[in-house]
Each structure stands twice: as C-alpha cells, then as structure tokens.
Amino acid sequence: MPTFVVLEHFIELGIAQPIIDALSAQGYTTPTPIQAQAIPAALAHNDILGTAQTGTGKTAAFSIPIIQNLMSSTRDRRTIKALILTPTRELALQIDESIAAYSSNVKISHAVIFGGVSQNPQVDAIKRGVEIMTATPGRLLDLMQQGFIDLRNVEFFVLDEADRMLDMGFIHDVKKVIAKLPTKRQTLFFSATMPAEVVKLSQNILVNPVRVSVAPVSTTAEKVTQQLFYVDQKNKRFLLRHLLDSSAVEIPSVLVFTRTKHGADRVARHLQKNGIKADAIHGDKSQNQRQNALNSFKSGQSRVLVATDIAARGIDIDNLSHVINFDIPNVAETYVHRIGRTGRAGAAGIAISLCDFEEQAYLRDIEKLIGKKIEYKNPSTHLKKAEAPPEGAKKDFRHQKKKQAPKRR
Numbered sequence: 001m002p003t004f005v006v007l008e009h010f011i012e013l014g015i016a017q018p019i020i021d022a023l024s025a026q027g028y029t030t031p032t033p034i035q036a037q038a039i040p041a042a043l044a045h046n047d048i049l050g051t052a053q054t055g056t057g058k059t060a061a062f063s064i065p066i067i068q069n070l071m072s073s074t075r076d077r078r079t080i081k082a083l084i085l086t087p088t089r090e091l092a093l094q095i096d097e098s099i100a101a102y103s104s105n106v107k108i109s110h111a112v113i114f115g116g117v118s119q120n121p122q123v124d125a126i127k128r129g130v131e132i133m134t135a136t137p138g139r140l141l142d143l144m145q146q147g148f149i150d151l152r153n154v155e156f157f158v159l160d161e162a163d164r165m166l167d168m169g170f171i172h173d174v175k176k177v178i179a180k181l182p183t184k185r186q187t188l189f190f191s192a193t194m195p196a197e198v199v200k201l202s203q204n205i206l207v208n209p210v211r212v213s214v215a216p217v218s219t220t221a222e223k224v225t226q227q228l229f230y231v232d233q234k235n236k237r238f239l240l241r242h243l244l245d246s247s248a249v250e251i252p253s254v255l256v257f258t259r260t261k262h263g264a265d266r267v268a269r270h271l272q273k274n275g276i277k278a279d280a281i282h283g284d285k286s287q288n289q290r291q292n293a294l295n296s297f298k299s300g301q302s303r304v305l306v307a308t309d310i311a312a313r314g315i316d317i318d319n320l321s322h323v324i325n326f327d328i329p330n331v332a333e334t335y336v337h338r339i340g341r342t343g344r345a346g347a348a349g350i351a352i353s354l355c356d357f358e359e360q361a362y363l364r365d366i367e368k369l370i371g372k373k374i375e376y377k378n379p380s381t382h383l384k385k386a387e388a389p390p391e392g393a394k395k396d397f398r399h400q401k402k403k404q405a406p407k408r409r
C-alpha cells in the first residue's frame, strides 16, 4: 500500500493553482489533516477508505481531486463523471456549495439532487448537463428509474457518511446505485465509524484502498471548560456585552462565533458602539481587512474578534482565553472545532455558549456528540449582584416543552 507524507501547504499536495486560488478566497490557508492525507493519494488515482467525521474538512478532501482530475481531461461536458452520495439533503447542499466554491476558477458543471422538493428544476439541470452530481440515494434512484440519469460515464464515486447511510436505512438504495456504476472507476469512501456492515461494503467496492483517518472530533473538547447561558436571540448582544464588562468574569481575549457574516458585523458594531474594541472577520472582508483585524487582535489592541466559522478556520491564534458561541452551530462537530480554538497547548480555556429557545435541538446534538451536558449558568447568580443580567437572559429551559425544533442537516 502506498504511503504519503503529511504536508502543510496546499501547493505541496499537488493541487493546481486555480483551485488553490479558490481555496484562498475561502480563507483556507493550510490543509486539514484529512486533506493532507487524502488529496495526494486521491490525485494519484487511488481508492480511499477514510475514517473522518463532518467538520474535519473531508468535503474538500474528496472534491478537490475530482475537480482537478476533471480539469485535466478532455471531456464531454454533458455527462456525469463524478457521483457523490450523501445521506441528507443538508449535507448534499453543503457539498454542492463547497464544490461551487472550490471550482470557482474552473469550468465544471455541478448540481445537487435530493427528495422532498419538486424534481423539475433538478431534471432541468440534468438535461443542461452535469459533470459532478451530489445526491441523496432515494431521489437519485427515482430519477434513474425515470430514465433521467445515466451513470455509465462515472469515473469518480464518493460514498459519504457510509455509517449514517446504514443508520438511516439507505444501505440497500446505496447498493442499488452502486450496481449501476461502471466497475472501472475511482472510489472514495468516508465514514465516521466502521461498523461491520460498513467494513463489508467497503471491501466489496474498494480496490486496494489507501486508508486515511483522523481522530473523532469529539475527543478534542475535553480540556475546555464549557458553560451555557439561555437567552433570547434578540438579547444575546446585551448579555455578551454584559459578560465582557462584568468584573465577575475575566475575559482577556475572546473569539466570538456567529453563524452569518451579517451577524458578525452586527455584533462587532454593537460592541464598538459600547466602547469595547472589537473587529469582525468573514468572507466578505478583503484580505487586508482580515489581516488588520487579526493583527490588532493578536497584539491585544482589540479584545474581541467576531468571526464566522469559515473565516476563523484559516487563522491561527495562540493564547486565546475564551470562545463565545453567539449562535449555536447547527452541525455539532462545528461546536467542537470552535471551542478547540481555546485551551490550546495545555492552557485552560473557557467556552461560553448563548442559546436561544429555538437552538435547543442543536444543543442536544452537541451534548450527544461530546457525551455530556454543558454546565448551565444562571446569569443572575453568575454575574455579580450589582450587575443585573440583561433582560431576556433565561433560566434553564432545557426541560421546557419544546416548540417546533429547528431541523438539522
């Protein structure tokens, strides 16, 4: 079995410049471990057996080699060359969005198909010609049976989240799809865990695979002290300000995570208006603006850096005492990545999450992933008596009857 040295820069992985430029535009500076392991192996046309969860950067690990291989081939642009099967609609959408981003400097057609919505726009896209197709198994089979999809020209097949396919009862559909693929192809197989049935499937469909694996993300959360406040969404910024002002909680430097770019700007503006030095970084900021914000944060000139997940991924900050989740991430693994930004190199770190009633479903997923309940803090007792908590800060509502919980993935 070939072995590959783990490299630190995208260029050393053999990635073509147009793709590297697209990755830089996303704020990616260094490959994640799964990318460093899988990309050179996949570019060398090996099958891959990868043990990795969502949140490890595995989407880029399988998408980049596909995009690059398609770039270099003279091809009929209207046939499906790559099929990516993933269990849920949300993952399918995320993967297709990532492919759009990584291939932004390359002429490649891609589309996503999943159930629960009208098939017409999907069929139209297929008719226009799709080279990289991301799909959930049910709708894919359906469209195959209706004669809209021809998999005879597939050169790359990705099976994503194989264990979840099994859990969700999709494994038979997956097998039916695989039966229609050409036997001569490259297969990239990813699963967070490897139960016996997944191992058996991998053995049946992979040829002499290179094995790549990264540790489960849940294990990195252990050294960080985690706390939780319940607060209405609209009052979060007041509680945040309160935490930063309070003499009861010392927060020398904090990375605040928001879900959206606008959210990051709003939070930074609110803090600035109230005399707290804060900057925001996200994908809409120029490279210069990002660098300035980062320098000012690293040098201690600003105490707060507000960031989206993507912007924060590419940056390296030492000595970060706190992470605050202004929004609870809808993918549990993202939470673990966020809080892993503090408590590095043996230092103690504190992660504080601000949770709105509507975000409880996400919180439950996170607690399931990390295998424990996050310690709940009552703002009235945690902050000093004289510093009354802002209106809207809530008592623990974990046991309250839930309204319509937001959907995840």
Ligand code: AMP
Pocket: 027, 028, 029, 030, 031, 032, 035, 053, 054, 055, 056, 057, 058, 059, 060, 309, 310, 313, 314
């Ligand atoms: P995934 O595991 O593919 O869902 O990726 C998790 C998150 O990491 C996504 O938000 C990606 O945009 C981001 N990401 C993937 N690779 C990198 C990288 N090399 N540097 C920074 N962020 C990355």
